[in-house]
Amino acid sequence: MTEPGRRNRRLLGLPLLATAMLVGACADGGGDAGQGPTSTPAPTPTTSGTPSPSSSGRGPVTIPRSAFVDLPGELRKSASQPMEVTDALPRLCAEEFASGGRSVTASAAMTAIYKQPKDRPENVPYGTLNQTVFAFEDTGATDYLRRVRAAVTSCRSFPQSEITVTVRSEPMAGVGDDALLVTLTRPATGLDGTRTGGTTTSQITVVQVADAVSVVHDQGWEGTSNNPDLTDDFARATVRSLDSWQR
DSSP states (O other), X not given: OOOGGGGGSOOTTOOOOOBOOOSOOOOOOOOOSSSOSOOOOOSSOSSSSOOOOOSSOOSOOOOOGGGSBOOOTTTEEEEEEEEOHHHHSOOSSSXXXXXXXXXXEEEEEEEEEEOOTTOOTTSOOOEEEXXXXXXXXXXXXXXXXXXXXXXXXXXXXXXXXXXXXXXXXXXXXXXXXXXXXXXXXXXXXXXXXXXXXXXXXXXXXXXXXXXXXXXXXXEEGGGOOOOGGGHHHHHHHHHHHHHHHHO
């Protein structure tokens, strides 16, 4: 396995990430006090050319496969899989990224495992992407970003497995209608929890496009650092997938 210090080198020459159809669908279930309406992603979208989230009462809102980001072949370690929204959303000081059911018409989540472009098949993965997509009505998407930004700003650090994780947030200019980058930094540890020196990072991007928001949690494999050089590519691929769905 590559030493953690070498994990941060730049991955040069990567093409822009393409959006592709992923498994995922979710129907309107009415507002609730938790994460909002959810359902198990179906093998295929329930309709073709799903319209943008709407409060017009035209029937259930569907989050199709195209709303999620697919990794290009050189980064894909294994096929993406559906997961529960409550498991996909990161937790810091509290439930900063939960929707609370406010104005949510649909939500769904997927997880993807990725690698480095030239890794051998037998190599361990490089990292994981847990992505949640929320569909909102009215001003729900804008309100959600505002709540998340305030909540993350208030959480400067939090305890996790007897270590302290520090939190830094910053806007992502020119990404979607609004976007936030959150970087989590913690002491580096081995699999047994013993500190090994230095630090590791993971990053969360929150991207709004029209009436939808995507939360992507990028984590290195088994406690190692993610690669910040890929963050912008992941975020812009998120914009393309959300925009394509809502056209």
